[in-house]
Amino acid sequence: MSTLTDFDLVALDGAPLPLAPLAGRVVLLVNVASMCGFTPQYAGLEKLWRDYEAKGLTIIGCPCDQFGHQEPGSADEIASFCNVRYGVTFPLSAKLDVNGDQAHPLWQWMREAEPGVLGTTAVKWNFTKFLIGRDGQVMKRYAPTATPESLVADIDAALKA
Known part of the structure; x- marks a missing residue:
């Protein structure tokens, strides 16, 4: 069995x-x-980061261009956009794939550990979220429609575990 680390x-x-x-x-x-x-949702993610980072939460954004070519920019363009538009200070990874043969192994592991609706493992769209517990295991998968604010109760529970 793998863990996040x-x-x-x-x-x-x-x-x-x-x-x-x-x-x-x-x-x-x-x-x-x-x-x-x-x-x-970048704004809500940044708020979670600012409110919970000192309490033990890390947020990592993983830019992905697999859905409607909605992340076409270079690393510099992504960094500038996130900083100027949303003041993002949480870590961002290099652009990666979350589905398919070239999917990053971390995303393959998370998808398999916590399948989505009807048991499908594929990530369906941008802003799919995975919450990892202190033990390094996937706790929950959230649809893109789940706002960062809606995760607060689960984050609080995970931090207390």
């Missing part, structure tokens, strides 16, 4: 983004996009 990402700026240092933290991973109807 068995995986590594690459940060948006190209630096390594190892997940091992997140052992014992609650983590929310989100596939994000700059040109999606759900893009305003």
Whole structure:
């Protein structure tokens, strides 16, 4: 069985983004996009980050261009957009795939650990969210329509566990 800390990402700026240092933290991973109807969720994610980071929550946004070509920009363009429009300070990974043969292994693991509606493992759209508990295991998967604010009770419970 894998845990979150068995995986590594690459940060948006190209630096390594190892997940091992997140052992014992609650983590929310989100596939994000700059040109999606759900893009305003960046504001709610940033609020969660500011309110809960010191309490043990890490948020990682993972830009993905697999849904309607809604994340077409370069790393610099994504970083600028997130900073200027939403003041994002939580970590962002390099652009990655969440579905298909080239899907990042972390996203393959999360999809299989917590299937979606009717047991499908595929991520259906941007801003799908996965909550990882302190034990490094997937606790819950959220649809893109689930706002960051709607996750507060689950995050509080995970932080107390």
